[in-house]
Amino acid sequence: MYLTILLPISLLAPLLLAAPSNIPIRLRPRQAQNAATGKAIYFITNDAQNAVVAMPINADGTLGDATLTATGGSGSTALDAKGQPAVPDALIGQSSLTIAGQNLFAVNAGSNSVSMFTISPNDPCTLQQVGEAVAIQGTFPNTVAASPQNSLVCVGSTGSQSGISCANFDAQAGIGEFDALRPLDLGQSDPPVGPTNSVSQTFFSEDESMLFTTVKGDPAANKTGFLSVFPVNGAGTQEGGVQGRGNAKGKAKGKGKGKKTGKGKGKGKGKGNANAAENPNPNSCAQAEAAAGAQASLSTQETRSSPPGTAVLFGSQVIPGSNPPQIFATDASFGAAILSVDQTMSATLLANQSIDGQSATCWSTISPLTNTAFVTDVGVNRMVEMRLDDASIVSEIDLSQEKASSADPGLIDLRAAGGFVYALSPGNGTSEAAVSVVDAQSKQLVQHATLGKIGVGANAMGMAVLV
Structure with missing residues (x-):
């Protein structure tokens, strides 16, 4: 029998010195103390009557019984190259639902709308819809991102009217009117034909000052994919400042008294001019105004990058603590890559890694426990763990060898929380939809957890986790 000992190191050291060598002592890894166990996972059925599926996370990381809450909208399915429904990757993207604080947002691809819910603080599987589903500016929405700092929700659409549209939201009032579409001009149809030449995922930077969107290219048609970046602006902020155009001048006077180590007073006055072209953080004004209560908005000025060595960028995660921002991104054409976004909002390739035997590596998550990425493949029933500094492969978890999960054709959207990774396998119409729970340390x-009894099938998409 093993004991977990949690003592100050000053007390623990003598015990270690005195302990017989044949008595093992387990110490809790430092990472585990910072990796909170999740409360619940969520995904959507994406059926004609769309619904959010909520499953509670038990103390041991396993999942409890699922509940369904209707979105008030309808799902849809993209088409593959043969004109057939593109299951089990119905929305050809990542993050068809997302969480911001105690609010959840889900796309309705068939009705071109987004639904907002409040998550009960007492029961994470109790969802209360806030208002009705709100129409977006675009067709076939397949990915959504929400910024709690800016009270801003943005949706990526990949149909005949493809692009990005955003709206402000309020916990009580719900989602406001979506602004004009920022077109991506993919030349798609309704429903779109994929998976190439389509929007993959939209997501905010760690400080929520930028919105990133990965867009898949089509190598067969010599069409290049790209990373799209829009800065977030506060109400009244001049967008020209982002590009270094125009000057912003202001004067500030103030007096103040303060204490430092119990003593000292100070007064100061100052005047200054600020040239937007010299401002190393052009979004600082937007953040300050948003924090002061002004409504934030997404700029209409876009920066696109197609880093050499990438082609079909898909599911992505901002690497926590990276500065300048770094993005761990899957690329369905070979595996995964690490991108760096500079002050001009342009992306460059830092590293890439091919994954042998892949069908299409498309979805990713970062484990807070292991500080590594886990990626999945719609056509291969495994998870691949990868480093965040050079994208090299750490481990491969073959779920086809497990009796319980051997029938799954592959895995799609996934999220990590605590010491576990939760991955959705919608099935293929013959195999049952399920969620695989994998221990991030033991692999x-x-x-x-099978889902057939609650009516979840091959159209299911997305994965979000409440921590």
């Missing part, structure tokens, strides 16, 4: 399957 073992700990649960295979």
Whole structure:
């Protein structure tokens, strides 16, 4: 029997010195203390009557019984190159729903709308819809991002009217009117034909000052994919400042008294001019205004980058603490890459890694426990763990060898929380939809939660986790 000992190191050291060598002592890894166990996971059925599926996370990381809450909108399915429904990747993207604080947002691809819910603080599986589903500016929305700092929700659409549209939201009033579409001009149809030449995922930077969107290219048609970046502006902020155009001048006077180590007073006055072209953080004004209560908005000025060595950028995660921002991104054409976004909002390639035997590596998450990325493939029933500094492969978790999950054709959207990774397999119409729960440290399957009894099938998409 092993004991977990949590003592100050000053008390623990003598015990270690005195302990017989044949008595093992387990110490809790430092990372585990910072990796909170999740409260619930969520995904959407994406059926004609769309619904959010909520599953509570038990103390041991396993999942409890699921509940369904209607979105008030309808789902849809993209088409593959043969004109057939593109299951089990119905929305050909990542993050069809997302969480901001105690609010959840879900896309309705068939009705071109987004639904907002409040998550009960007492029961994470109790969702209360805030208002009705709100129409977006675009067709076939397949990915959504929400910024709690800016009270801003943005949706990526990949149909005949493809692009990005945003709206402010309020916990009580719900989602406001979506602004004009920032077109991506993919030349798609309704429903779109994919998976190439389509919007993959939209997501905010760690400081919520920029919105990133990955867009898949089409190598067969010599069409290049790209990373799109829009800065976030506060109400009244001149967008020209982002590009270094125009000057912003202001004067500030103030007096103040303060204490430092119990003593000292200070007064100061100052005047200054600020040239937007010299401002190393052109979004600082926007952040200050948003914090002061002004409504934030997304700029209409876009920066696009197509880093050499990438082609079909898909599911992505901002690497926590990276400065300048770095993005761990899957690329369905070979595996995964690490991108860096500079002050001009242009992306460059830092590293890439091919994954042998892949069908299409498309979805990603970062584990707070292991500080590594986990990626999935719609056509291969495994998870691949990768480093965040050079994208090299750490481990491969073959779930086809597990009796419980052997029938899954592959995995799509996934999220990590605590010491576990939760990955959705919608099935393919013959195999049952399920969520695989994998221990991020031992790399073992700990649960295979099937979903057929609650009516979840091959159209299911997305994965979000409440921590």
